[in-house]
Amino acid sequence: MAIIKSTTYNIHIGDNCFDALNTFLSKSKYSGYFIICDENSFTYCLPTLLFHSPILNEAEIIELESGEDKKTLDTCLQVWGALTDTGADKKSLVINLGGGVISDLGGFVASTFKRGLDFINIPTTLLSMVDASVGGKTGVDFEGIKNHIGTTSEPKGIYVNPTFLETLSERQIRNGYAEVIKVALIADLVFWKELKKLKTPKQFQTEKVISKAIALKNEIAKKDLHEKDLRKSLNFGHNIGHALESALIQSKKDILHGEAIAAGMIMESRIAHALKKITAKEAKEITGYIESIYEKIKITKEIESQLLKFILHDKKNEGSELCFALPKRIGEYELFCGVELDAVKKSIQNY
Numbered sequence: 001m002a003i004i005k006s007t008t009y010n011i012h013i014g015d016n017c018f019d020a021l022n023t024f025l026s027k028s029k030y031s032g033y034f035i036i037c038d039e040n041s042f043t044y045c046l047p048t049l050l051f052h053s054p055i056l057n058e059a060e061i062i063e064l065e066s067g068e069d070k071k072t073l074d075t076c077l078q079v080w081g082a083l084t085d086t087g088a089d090k091k092s093l094v095i096n097l098g099g100g101v102i103s104d105l106g107g108f109v110a111s112t113f114k115r116g117l118d119f120i121n122i123p124t125t126l127l128s129m130v131d132a133s134v135g136g137k138t139g140v141d142f143e144g145i146k147n148h149i150g151t152t153s154e155p156k157g158i159y160v161n162p163t164f165l166e167t168l169s170e171r172q173i174r175n176g177y178a179e180v181i182k183v184a185l186i187a188d189l190v191f192w193k194e195l196k197k198l199k200t201p202k203q204f205q206t207e208k209v210i211s212k213a214i215a216l217k218n219e220i221a222k223k224d225l226h227e228k229d230l231r232k233s234l235n236f237g238h239n240i241g242h243a244l245e246s247a248l249i250q251s252k253k254d255i256l257h258g259e260a261i262a263a264g265m266i267m268e269s270r271i272a273h274a275l276k277k278i279t280a281k282e283a284k285e286i287t288g289y290i291e292s293i294y295e296k297i298k299i300t301k302e303i304e305s306q307l308l309k310f311i312l313h314d315k316k317n318e319g320s321e322l323c324f325a326l327p328k329r330i331g332e333y334e335l336f337c338g339v340e341l342d343a344v345k346k347s348i349q350n351y
């Protein structure tokens with residue numbers, strides 16, 4: 001089992017992470033346990049958790065409907081209500097068992113209930129293992145704006161059991177893998193070289209890949225919890241990718257976050273090359289690998305104009321200049337790269 005140290009807590013990775021969880025639970029003396037899950041983590045993951053941590057058989061289970069459209073204040077009201085009705089107090093522990101929707105929403109609910117309850121994350125999707133559960137960002141969507149209401153609140157521990165991924169679809173594995181590719185491209189050339197050899201979703205979800213990706217994200221997030229500078233590097237691929245995701249969702253197209261980020265990394269790598277930050281060879285290497293895994297997204301003229309609108313309103317921009325985080329060579333990043341709108345338009349057209 002790998003143990004990664006974060007700010008004040010540890011991240012335990014491996015099939016036997018439950019041993020560490022049991023030790024934590026027996027030492028901590030919480031007054032009660034409240035497990036937040038959705039219908040899929042309830043069906044596929046909760047039985048395993050209860051089997052390995054029998055003390056949690058006494059937990060209250062709060063089961064939510066799955067989906068990004070449930071990451072709302074309405075769902076929070078439902079959970080705050082359930083916590084109140086079942087007698088949660090200041091000494092209770094909230095356990096977020098699920099994908100990124102559950103860790104974002106559950107972390108937010110816990111950090112605001114009675115001015116803050118302890119919580120832990122047990123991520124069950126690749127995206128939540130390597131990204132969403134790590135780094136202390138919690139929150140919900142509001143009036144169509146993603147993660148508009150939230151807190152920065154860290155869990156008391158993260159327990160990552162990669163075998164939970166066996167019931168996840170290949171599409172969902174590729175979804176999470178985009179964030180693995182991203183963190184390698186901005187932070188670790190050696191890891192990137194290892195990733196380039198991987199071709200199938202089975203190879204993307206090994207404990208080794210997950211542990212390395214978590215270690216890299218954790219290292220960046222713990223040095224800059226409140227995203228003053230360093231942490232902005234994790235936005236590589238997200239300026240265009242996030243805008244593309246929003247434009248496609250607005251047009252009711254079926255798109256997952258990681259698929260949009262993969263397209264965003266292709267376009268932003270070409271911008272990085274145009275700005276002479278990475279070489280043509282590096283840009284080709286990045287785009288070639290991403291294209292070998294992800295289907296091309298169709299960007300119509302209508303989507304393109306919506307996408308540009310979203311980019312102009314992106315909270316990552318500073319003043320009137322578009323502000324991107326780009327690789328300056330593979331494995332290293334540069335923050336606050338000023339990018340002209342024309343360069344963005346060109347990269348969309350060349351995509």
Ligand SMILES: NC(=O)c1ccc[n+]([C@@H]2O[C@H](COP(=O)([O-])OP(=O)(O)OC[C@H]3O[C@@H](n4cnc5c(N)ncnc54)[C@H](O)[C@@H]3O)[C@@H](O)[C@H]2O)c1
Nearest residue numbers: 040044066099100101124125127128131132137164167168
């Ligand atoms: N806080 C952060 O730093 C951060 C970072 C990245 C993403 N996010 C957030 O994460 C969310 C996306 O996370 P996600 O992709 O995990 O989505 P998700 O939580 O919606 O999970 C995806 C789907 O997989 C199902 N599922 C979960 N575990 C499963 C399992 N083991 N087997 C089968 N099905 C399972 C879920 O029910 C859901 O249908 C977004 O809301 C995004 O904003 C947060």
